[in-house]
Amino acid sequence: MKKKCSFHLTLFVMEITREEDVSVAIDALLECKVKIEHILQGRDLNLQFLGVSEFNNQVVFAKIAEDSAKAKLKEITDTVKNTFKDKELFKIENRSCIPHLTLMKMESAPELQEQGVIIYPSLYRTFKKHYFGNETMSRLDLCSMGKARQPDGYYHTEASIFIGVS
Numbered sequence: 377m378k379k380k381c382s383f384h385l386t387l388f389v390m391e392i393t394r395e396e397d398v399s400v401a402i403d404a405l406l407e408c409k410v411k412i413e414h415i416l417q418g419r420d421l422n423l424q425f426l427g428v429s430e431f432n433n434q435v436v437f438a439k440i441a442e443d444s445a446k447a448k449l450k451e452i453t454d455t456v457k458n459t460f461k462d463k464e465l466f467k468i469e470n471r472s473c474i475p476h477l478t479l480m481k482m483e484s485a486p487e488l489q490e491q492g493v494i495i496y497p498s499l500y501r502t503f504k505k506h507y508f509g510n511e512t513m514s515r516l517d518l519c520s521m522g523k524a525r526q527p528d529g530y531y532h533t534e535a536s537i538f539i540g541v542s
């Protein structure tokens with residue numbers, strides 16, 4: 377199970393091959409603040425976490441309820457992705473964007489993963505329709521998956537922007 381402080385939603389993943397390009401990525405992130413604020417029109421983005429699903433029996437995650445906030449999150453994701461695409465420097469992963477709040481993943485137990493151990497659906501069946509709660513989007517981080525994690529378990533963060541009114 378993940379540490380609470382490392383909970384996050386990944387909007388998308390990209391490859392930055394040269395360390396010197398990180399500053400371009402930081403500029404792109406900073407450009408996103410005004411665009412996201414324009415999408416939100418002064419309102420908070422309040423996401424509801426309802427039910428669980430999985431990727432390939434390797435990752436179990438809380439799903440985001442199908443409502444207008446989820447649609448706004450998609451609009452924000454597309455806008456941020458396009459801002460990075462416009463820099464023409466980054467290889468952006470094209471995997472379908474399913475917003476997921478990861479609860480557990482086999483990647484965190486590489487030895488078991490190597491042995492072919494999977495996360496059995498019976499382990500989380502009772503949470504299939506569970507309401508986990510809601511969370512207001514307050515921050516967007518540019519994180520590195522390649523660098524060592526922070527002492528609190530969260531990904532190494534290159535830069536952040538703060539969003540929302542409250």
Ligand code: C5P
Binds near residue numbers: 431472474
């Ligand atoms: O850190 P994060 O919560 O984003 O990790 C989620 C995991 O789910 C990653 O290992 C990623 O490769 C995986 N994933 C997946 N299929 C997707 C999206 C993410 O297997 N469509």
